[in-house]
Amino acid sequence: MIEHKILFTGTTGAGKTTAIGAVSEIPPLSTDVRNTDPAVAKAMTTAGLDFGELTLANGEKLRLYGTPGQQRFEFMWQILAKGALGLVILADNSRPEPLADLDVYLAGFRKLIAEAACVVAVGRMETHPQPDLEAFAAHLALRGVICPVIPIDAREAQQVTQLLELLLIQLESKMGSETA
Amino acid sequence: MAVEAHPHPAAGRITLAFSTASLAPRDATLFKSFVRLLDHRTHHKWVCATDTVDLHVVPEGVSAPRDAGAPATAVLTVGTSRRYLAHFLTLPIHADELETELNKLGALIAAGRPAPADQECAGGFRLVRWPPATLLGSPARVRLAAMMSAGPLTLQAAQLRAGLSAEDCSRFFEALGQAGLLCEDKGSSTYTVAPQPRPETTRLAQPGLIALIRNRLGLAGPRP
Numbered sequence: 174m175i176e177h178k179i180l181f182t183g184t185t186g187a188g189k190t191t192a193i194g195a196v197s198e199i200p201p202l203s204t205d206v207r208n209t210d211p212a213v214a215k216a217m218t219t220a221g222l223d224f225g226e227l228t229l230a231n232g233e234k235l236r237l238y239g240t241p242g243q244q245r246f247e248f249m250w251q252i253l254a255k256g257a258l259g260l261v262i263l264a265d266n267s268r269p270e271p272l273a274d275l276d277v278y279l280a281g282f283r284k285l286i287a288e289a290a291c292v293v294a295v296g297r298m299e300t301h302p303q304p305d306l307e308a309f310a311a312h313l314a315l316r317g318v319i320c321p322v323i324p325i326d327a328r329e330a331q332q333v334t335q336l337l338e339l340l341l342i343q344l345e346s347k348m349g350s351e352t353a
Numbered sequence: 354m355a356v357e358a359h360p361h362p363a364a365g366r367i368t369l370a371f372s373t374a375s376l377a378p379r380d381a382t383l384f385k386s387f388v389r390l391l392d393h394r395t396h397h398k399w400v401c402a403t404d405t406v407d408l409h410v411v412p413e414g415v416s417a418p419r420d421a422g423a424p425a426t427a428v429l430t431v432g433t434s435r436r437y438l439a440h441f442l443t444l445p446i447h448a449d450e451l452e453t454e455l456n457k458l459g460a461l462i463a464a465g466r467p468a469p470a471d472q473e474c475a476g477g478f479r480l481v482r483w484p485p486a487t488l489l490g491s492p493a494r495v496r497l498a499a500m501m502s503a504g505p506l507t508l509q510a511a512q513l514r515a516g517l518s519a520e521d522c523s524r525f526f527e528a529l530g531q532a533g534l535l536c537e538d539k540g541s542s543t544y545t546v547a548p549q550p551r552p553e554t555t556r557l558a559q560p561g562l563i564a565l566i567r568n569r570l571g572l573a574g575p576r577p
Contacts, residue, residue: 177562177566196570227566227569227570228569229565229566229568229569230565230568230569231565233565235566235569290503306483306485306486307485309483310482310483310484310485311482313482313483314481314482314483319479319480319481319482319483319502320483320502321483321495321498321499321502322483323495334570334571334572337566337570338496338567338570338572339495339496339499341563341566341567341572342496342499342500342503343499343500343502343503344503344563345500345514345563346499346500346501346503346504346506346514347503347504348563
């Protein structure tokens with residue numbers, strides 16, 4: 174069976190599992206363990222990875238993989254990135270330094286970002302409006318990345334679908350350019 | 354206007370004729386004055402004519418006159434907003450910009466390849482960074498910006514693929530340009546991200562994969 178994949182990454186608690194669950198046709202399968210990090214207000218956290226899936230009309234699967242957020246799992250990021258169609262970076266604006274957090278994933282997924290599609294989705298902006306989307310866009314440009322930057326509530330299926338559409342639009346544009 | 358000392362080109366300069374019949378009288382007078390002042394710097398000798406001309410100078414939004422069956426004549430559009438045409442002169446006229454355009458057009462005409470009217474910049478335009486929400490304003494603009502984030506896009510391609518009118522696309526490009534978020538791609542094949550296709554990219558070439566994903570997500574397809 175042919176599978177395709179899109180990755181969701183971001184810090185612990187950014188909403189990766191939630192976003193996948195919002196659109197997946199199966200409940201996200203998670204490799205969760207009890208969270209022992211007192212800095213993170215979650216009972217459980219993803220230690221391996223989790224995924225959801227969508228079945229396409231021809232029977233092929235689109236897998237939505239949530240990468241573990243902690244940087245110590247960076248080795249897994251490279252494995253997961255191979256062959257991925259695109260990357261969603263979920264930023265948690267309630268954290269002390271969201272732009273510094275973003276840098277971790279820009280560096281960790283540099284090759285995938287350069288070769289495929291990427292969207293940065295910023296969560297919790299309604300309670301933590303700074304840094305704003307302009308700051309994120311400017312920061313990305315300084316890092317040589319031009320990609321959509323949008324606010325997100327990871328619980329909302331429509332918003333997660335919009336994220337995925339923005340990935341698809343980028344892929345379509347690249348396909349159109351490569352075959353022109 | 355700074356006038357630099359410049360050796361007058363040899364007497365063998367080709368003479369080319371231009372018409373300003375479509376311009377407002379004031380703009381026509383200014384244009385002709387600038388051309389005369391630049392005569393010592395242009396590579397060709399430009400003279401104003403009314404009958405057979407090599408170049409039509411027209412205001413934006415106006416098409417150049419064309420005789421049926423006659424080959425297309427070069428067109429230089431003068432205006433304030435349509436900056437995304439290949440041969441466009443922004444008002445107020447700047448001597449350097451006019452000199453550049455006259456030399457480019459003169460070279461094309463002399464080589465027997467007049468630039469057709471409304472020809473776009475070949476390489477298209479690309480984003481310098483993701484635009485602010487105040488410029489995006491609509492789902493269509495967000496989608497168009499997403500296309501442009503993937504690589505350079507011409508105005509024509511943007512109109513075709515985004516499903517927006519030429520006017521809407523042009524307004525968006527103009528707004529991006531005025532905000533300093535747009536730069537012209539010089540026709541290279543580079544994207545804003547690395548251009549090298551990777552082996553896995555061949556999966557994208559599978560006919561209809563993106564369409565299948567769109568369909569599964571309940572998203573409308575893009576215009577072809």
